[in-house]
Amino acid sequence: GAVVSQHPSRVICKSGTSVKIECRSLDFQATTMFWYRQFPKQSLMLMATSNEGSKATYEQGVEKDKFLINHASLTLSTLTVTSAHPEDSSFYICSASGFGGHYEQYFGPGTRLTVT
């Protein structure tokens, strides 16, 4: 149980384009989904928290117009990186909580974004 998938696993895009990353909880309904960014050899940095049907809550310093989050259902959240720049290149990981009525987060496998 508690499987979270992400798609795509890696993506290369050109500067100025937009990229959408999907996060799905495959075997449970996630009350909350989270989006993280991770730089090499560093811990996870929370970008935003989202609940189904409501607006995401962004962490300080994260531009909500640049990182658009849509939480359309209890099993799907998407992160769109708009007008991507090379400095947006990173490892993006989503997580979902709510499995078994607990609040611990289960993570997806991550998406490696490279902006050229």
Next chain:
Amino acid sequence: GQQLNQSPQSMFIQEGEDVSMNCTSSSIFNTWLWYKQDPGEGPVLLIALYKAGELTSNGRLTAQFGITRKDSFLNISASIPSDVGIYFCAGQSNDMRFGAGTRLTVKP
């Protein structure tokens, strides 16, 4: 952001040795979690602790939720090469905070 102090930052051990790592915080948490992350992958939940004083095992892994609710440790017994990776602690109350990670290297 990180509000947990995780140590050690890295460990180089011989296969078969036991490993111990811990996390401390100035804040109280309701849940302590330990994750392992392999390169290029997302973190995988190893152990979740829900009560102060709780001691939980998962195979060769043992973790404890400190009595003060401000700390936790993870022990790995008889390490094997596939234990290599980064181990993160996380404390959860209203939100979840992560430690900086312990990078474990196991020499065969």
